[in-house]
Amino acid sequence: MRSWGGVMAAGEPVVVEGLVRAEPTGMAMAWEDGERERWWARAAALEHGREQDDWAAAVAGADQLSDLTPAQQSWLLVRGPESSARALLGKSLALLHHRQQIDVDRVAVARFELDAWPLVLRDVSTNADRLGFLVLPFRGPEVASLVAGWLRHLGSARLWARMWLERHPRSAAAVLAPAAAGRPGRPRQQAEDALRHLAATGHEGIVVEAVERCGTGTVTALYDVATGAAPPARKVRAWSLPEIRLAGGEAMPQEDVKRLLGALTWSRLEAAPEPAPGDPAPDGGAVPLAVESAEAPQPFVHPAEPEAEKLIADCDRGSLAAFGRALLDAWLADGMQAADAWVVLAQAHVGDDTTMDVLAPLVRSWPPRSRYARAIDGLAVLATVGTDVSLRHLLAIEENMSGGPTNDRATAYLTQAAARRGLSVTQLADRLAVTHGLDSGVTFDYGPRAFTVVADEHLTAFAVDESGKRLARPPKPGTKDTNPEAYQQFLQYKKDLRATAAAHTARLQRDMLARRLRPARHVREVLLPHPILGPLARRLLWGEHDTAGRLVRALRVAEDGSFADIDDATATTDGMLGIVHPADLGGDLKRWARVVADYELLPPFPQLGRPVVVLTGAQRAATSMTGLRPVPTERIVALLDRGGWQGNGLSQRPHTQLARALPGGLALVAEISPGVPTYSMNNPDEQQITELWVDDAWSNHLQLARRIPLGACDPAALSELLVTLHQAP
Template sequence: MWWNVWDGARHLRALLAAAGDDVHGEAVDALASGTAQDESSLRWMLFCSLGTPGQVASLALRFGLGHPTIGVVATLVDGAGPAGAVPLLARSLDEPGIAAAHARLLANVLAALPADEAFQALLDRLDRKHVPVAAAAAADAFPARAVRLLAGSAAAGAPGAVELLTAQTITRPDLVDELLPGLPDESRAAIEALRASTARAPEAPPGTLPPLLTEPPWTRPRAGREPVVIKDLPYPGARTIDWEPGERDAWNVDLHHLWRWVDRLDWRVQVARFKRDELMSRNQPLLFVEGPEELVRPLLAGWEPPDVWDVAEWMRAVVHRFGLDAFDAAFAAASWNPAKAGGLLMPFLSDETALLMAGWLRRLQQPGATARAWFRRHGHAAVPALLPRALGAPGAGRDAAEAALRLIAAEHGPEGIVEAARVHGGAVVAAIEEFLSADPLEILPAKTPVPGGWADVRLLPRILLRDRAHALPDDAARHVLTMLLMSRPGDVFAGVGVVRELCDPGSLAEFGWALFTRWEANGAPAKEGWALTQLGLTGDDETVRRLAPRIRAWPGERGHAKAVNGLDVLASIGTDVALMHLHGIAQRVRFNALRGKAREKIEEVAAGLGLSAEELADRLVPDFGLDAAGAMTLDYGPRRFVVGFDERLKPYVTGEDGKRRKALPKPGAKDDPDLAPAAHKAFATLKKDVRTVAAGQLRRLETRMVTRRRWPVREFRELLAGHPLVRHIVRRLVWLADDGGTVTAFRVAEDGTFADVADDAVTFPEPALVGIAHPIDLDGSLPAWSELFADYEIMQPFPQLGRPVHRLEDGARGGWRLARFEGLTVPVGKILGLTSRGWRRGDPMDAGVECWISRSLPSGRFLVVELDPGIAVGAPDAMPDQTLRTVALTTLSPSRFWTDAEPTCAFADLDAVTASEILTDLTDLTAP
């Protein structure tokens, strides 16, 4: 192909350009025989031969695949001139499917050309990726031209042009004043209107700001005091393993199914091969997971596991089996694969582990999160391993150890650190006490970080003080940027707290969001990812509402790492709305990897509060400003409206006459000019926020009915029946209260009291447990409950009283496969529909095909349905009909299940509700 000879052809062209006429002629004759080549592969020669704007215009060509190299483009511009080359450059930029590198090159070339046509071509394409960054660079390179053309585009209402023009009016006011008289009337009007709309709040008076924002520590000469160094402090040298309750059992991963031939192996032969370094790397996990303990345990010391599949998974099984003896292997795996295997070290405490975790602390990605979790877990027990490095020679190692000690002091208190230092004597105690008493505002990095040029505070909203009458001067705002730059998740510069206390929260959030969007507009450079993480320090609920959709979308744009950092931002903001969105991502998002990370983050937040993930979810529903009765009054002045909710949590309004309205009316001329618009906006925000949680809450409670979740009476009253929003779902369901074996069905009345099927009031003592009734639970009382709800016209949020009930056939109870569903063919759309009922699509296998779908069941069981031919990822309609090849119950994870596996459980092990639910799903799936 042509690109294989491109370098040679380019070199030959350079030689011919310098050759004499006779040599050039001979070369032309020699090359004449090669003209039978495809014309498209020679097109670059044509581009390099164009010498006038007319030639470019007459061809109407695009560069095409691979042609826009810098050499070809530069030659084109040299021949046709800056203005003459623009049509070809612009057409090529419009080409569908253009590679990112080519789009960036063409946009940058247009930005470098002085012709008006080049800048206008960029302005016409500001909605394209890579163009806004190039247009900003062009505006800075040719500011007079930029002002002239941007003013015209802004007058026409182009949003991107308005932002670029705003930057010019703020950063080059004198130039704008100079050009203004010569601009057309509409352009002058656009600039004047822009200046009026961007008027800035007055600066805070001198002397009203703290020294941190006028003369911060990093702007002053640093004290030359040498750090206290105490050499050769001994390390503890001990290694221990400390399991959390239930943790070791959770690491007991059953991997026997991966090696079906394991029973045929001669283990002594395998051990001999391992000792001779002849055992293949892919078989080493098998040896340590399945081999006889008395033969394998002596081999663990110094073993470094190979970098093979799922090391974090199978190494958990090794650590569970051998405990502390598996430390060397776990440490080696974590060291070379910290992102995936770092969690293997969570139960271990040793010198090596503490220092490794300290080194990971300032990483933004997974290792940093793992290190913070490790120090939170081990706390003061890790201090002895850190002290020798923290008091050692200055350098990266000492900095990391000091950061770890500061984290431990913040999480667990400084007293335990001082106590650990006492074993080394008074000098060490004095040095540590001095370290811990240091002014946190004076704890600075060795080199003060500097933000990129895109982070120009003049182009960001001013940060208002709490009085909202004054703003931080630009110099003070630059100091705020420096503080944000010096902060990392889990290691926030102390001055950030001062800024948050001093400044208006909403204004600070707008500043942070504008900073983030400028970072994105400038290509989101990874090395300046602090622009994303700073949202965790500056952001508020509105930040969350803006950021959450981006987090959900980023993995589909090759932005998984950015999305994971976004989860950290939601956790750092930490409000009810932020955690609500984090939980929503953990429950439903298209990308499995992101969903898994969100669940880890939710579990981390829950653990910090002493709750389970489920218990946290119960507490993550905001009240949205509703009153105790679950309503909200919207005050328009002369008239009022009351907000209510239907069975799907869709808000509606009723007027003072009690009649429900189709929509909240817009404020009118007779309404209060302040109250009415505020109330109208509050209702719009309420609808948007409730829409975010409504579907999730309905799914959550329906799932809790099926999985038999129970709440203590007190929690039921506080978190469900008494919650301003959730109560609208609660009162539309039938509940069960179990008081030591006495089970009573009840509903929650309008006034919050409990009533049975006869509408008599009932009460329950504190020890009782409450859950959502399944029709199987109601048995003979089901018709009476259905009649009662019909009489009261109570609409249910999801099928409960009318829910289908199925029972296993006698022949199926003792088995592990449901043969009556196997071999049936169903549309792929119905398969995909199961995902809304708690089923999970399989992992993509060869050629990107998902070969199964599964549902997680209680007690570690799964129902796995194997599909033939499988679902094509990204093109499910490519194979529209799917045959249910196997429908099986198993304790193996779906990705490890295979058809000829040995049975591990039977359908008789399932409770009646679970059996009914899976039969309902399969019956609906296979119904004609």
């Protein structure tokens, strides 16, 4: 049966239930009852804006889908000329965003069936977690091999793979049984995983039949028998390594060192958690639910093999850690061979805090060098070890990465490591904040004389001599001073303290913008007593929030560490506290500004005095905003280059629309005229913002109707974007 052709654009298709369309290649369509109609029905939800007369000519002359605008792509594959659409089915919809791409792909599969397979294959290869459900109605060898590789994903791709195997067990077994008995390698490993899953889910008979039919004998994937014996050691390269001292001081026998190395070669991550939640057809929802691998629960390092644990227990920990670092150095010098990547994971078993100091810079350096898998292994080690030192490194890595899947994994690992301590990431960061000795006292000893260190409320360090006089810096060492290095050590101390204060100031500002909350008890018992965080927190305005995260009342920290409200009355609270953004204060902003000024509270970063845009009631109820003043073109260019805003222009078309994500799955969209060319130095001086409106973040912002009120946006986040849009470049 051929695809629906022209019937698709005209209305409801004619479908023969239960009919499976097969091709000579072995590929076939196997729709479930009503599935094809449901996918085609998504055409009604797709938006492509106002159709243009030249679209038919544009799509007819296009060589790539990327030559078309998102609006033209959507129109072409849903209701455009069939011949033009078929010609471009093998091209990825790279310009379409999250759910728009999902709907276009579903409609394309419902319209063109097997002819849409190249399109599906390209798109699922870019994001199997989000788009992998698209393979469910396809049956064939290529699909079986593809989904077998998804079983080791952490995100929803593994769920789609399990669903496909359950839906097509006989087809899967017929393809994977020969592969599972083939040459060692990744295809064989993936085939074995898939067959093991089929056998474990009630399809063992089908798997056995497939194995017998291909005549390969017993496939080990069918028999997952735990013998209790240690796995055989892998080959270890002939690296020059130091000896290991035992707890009693003697050297570990070479035979035991070989046994330990052999056991360490099996260092690995724990088995992946159950498939991340997902649903290809949620009740009452048109968009499949999926979880990206980087956002799913991450596996920690698997405990060491029993033989390794026994040998490690007899070692001097410092000597063992030095041995592990030498192992890491040898692996690095040998070119970081993937076959020996177990060396990184082994640090979780043999490493100490010094090892974490060595490992963390490597983890930070690997993503820019495309060593993503090694970086993830290193993150797993830092989270598994879980000491204060390793988690401080993990915090620093997570804060300083520029974004992307690896940074998402760092966040996931950090969240899981903090949860092991019963804390949020914010609480963990507060508890692990260094004090630079200010809580216990710092002294710089010249020999015959010494200077103690104090810091003022602005965290400027001073030296105090024996008479109690405060000095910006101690005097330079004299001839009688036996430890002249103390002078330079004090100067470095001041520098380090300034850097730490600046880092925490930036973190607290991010906490304000990200709406991160802390229990009031945590603020009182951890934040305020801290010698560095305390002076910063006391100069900020805090807010008590309800369970929905809405501001209940603003509070300042009084001189005695208690909280006071806007009327200077003592306020008691055991709720959740967050740093207040001025956009949340409404009519109380000016009163609070006077209170802060009266108490001479100078915040560590702009808080109440920061530029702010507060919408009126009418503006909050409106679905768009017009009549805004022009913006310099260079400002728009800066926002597109490094401000996180996305444009809609192509190589031959200017950006006439900008979009920036907001919390809650929304986006602020700015329509501009005449637009900014993608590649041009001859831009007009100004751009007129013709309209501001709010849309779903996943959308391509093609629709003509405006349906989301501006008041649905987080007021602080919206204010920050509006200020950024109009501030000087």
